Amino acid sequence: MNKNNLSKEAKLTNRNVYVSYKEKGNKKYINSTVLNALLMEVNDFKSFSELILNFDKEIKDINRFKELFNKVNGGYPLAYALGKANFIDLEIKVNKYTLIPRPETEELVTKAVDYVRKFGVPRGNICDCCTGSGAIALAMKKYFPDSNVYACDHSKEAIEVAKENSKNLSLDVTFFIGNKVNPIINSGLKMDIFLSNPPYVEHFDEIDEDVKKYEPLDAIYLKNGYEFYEDFFKHHKEFMKEHFMMGFEINYDQEEKLTELVEKYFDVEHTAYSFSKDFYGKMRFLFIFGGVVIEE
Numbered sequence: 217m218n219k220n221n222l223s224k225e226a227k228l229t230n231r232n233v234y235v236s237y238k239e240k241g242n243k244k245y246i247n248s249t250v251l252n253a254l255l256m257e258v259n260d261f262k263s264f265s266e267l268i269l270n271f272d273k274e275i276k277d278i279n280r281f282k283e284l285f286n287k288v289n290g291g292y293p294l295a296y297a298l299g300k301a302n303f304i305d306l307e308i309k310v311n312k313y314t315l316i317p318r319p320e321t322e323e324l325v326t327k328a329v330d331y332v333r334k335f336g337v338p339r340g341n342i343c344d345c346c347t348g349s350g351a352i353a354l355a356m357k358k359y360f361p362d363s364n365v366y367a368c369d370h371s372k373e374a375i376e377v378a379k380e381n382s383k384n385l386s387l388d389v390t391f392f393i394g395n396k397v398n399p400i401i402n403s404g405l406k407m408d409i410f411l412s413n414p415p416y417v418e419h420f421d422e423i424d425e426d427v428k429k430y431e432p433l434d435a436i437y438l439k440n441g442y443e444f445y446e447d448f449f450k451h452h453k454e455f456m457k458e459h460f461m462m463g464f465e466i467n468y469d470q471e472e473k474l475t476e477l478v479e480k481y482f483d484v485e486h487t488a489y490s491f492s493k494d495f496y497g498k499m500r501f502l503f504i505f506g507g508v509v510i511e512e
């Protein structure tokens with residue numbers, strides 16, 4: 217190796233790679249968070265602080281870095297490129313068969329946990345319907361290890377990923393494959409808590425082009441955005457106990473119609489429900505509490 221090559225090699229520190237690829241990256245997809253995640257991945261670093269401590273050391277695998285960078289720079293989701301995503305404090309495997317868990321869904325879980333603690337909602341049996349990667353179910357099991365957690369999805373491939381996550385994280389969840397909530401109804405189980413982030417976006421043009429291109433469309437898009445909620449509401453007595461909590465992620469424009477559906481299918485004298493917004497300020501969650509006596 218001649219002197220020139222040596223000095224070229226010696227310049228491949230994490231810092232130099234970071235600076236030069238930040239410069240050449242497409243601003244839509246490449247930012248500090250993405251570059252740090254890629255550098256952590258190709259160096260096998262477990263934490264951001266490990267990367268910072270080694271910022272001036274040579275990058276471990278520049279070819280893998282370039283390969284991942286090119287994918288992400290072309291719009292391929294970072295989580296799919298890495299094969300993993302963070303959900304609350306869990307590292308979850310994801311692939312093209314599973315939706316990448318969103319921050320709003322983390323909020324659905326943290327709200328549910330807050331309600332359980334605040335209102336003393338029973339939590340013997342918990343279900344996550346339309347589980348995808350298993351994110352909601354696994355997070356609930358982590359919060360409530362002594363609860364029985366069940367999860368279902370119609371995608372056999374997604375359930376395989378969810379099962380792998382359950383094993384890797386040592387969080388015991390029972391999985392079912394089937395349409396909507398049917399596998400739970402057929403099992404004869406009755407839930408205390410039911411959470412779901414079902415497909416609900418009915419305005420196709422509102423879905424981001426990269427999401428359409430890379431993520432499973434049937435996880436998001438639905439011709440009738442109320443189909444899943446209506447099915448859950450209509451059949452709730454077949455899979456919920458008398459005292460229960462149901463929590464849903466919903467679309468920003470669904471409050472009015474969902475109010476109608478709640479009033480149609482639940483015993484409103486003994487049911488409380490509330491809509492709330494996500495941290496972006498968009499209407500996003502519906503919680504229904506059954507077996508509650510409402511004060512006049």
Ligand SMILES: C[S@@+](CC[C@H](N)C(=O)[O-])C[C@H]1O[C@@H](n2cnc3c(N)ncnc32)[C@H](O)[C@@H]1O
Binds near residue numbers: 352370374394413
């Ligand atoms: C919005 S994704 C939610 C995934 C995951 N719970 C999350 O929050 O990241 C909706 C999920 O519903 C599943 N799904 C779509 N149609 C279904 C059906 N008819 N019955 C059961 N699951 C269905 C998809 O496979 C997908 O995993």
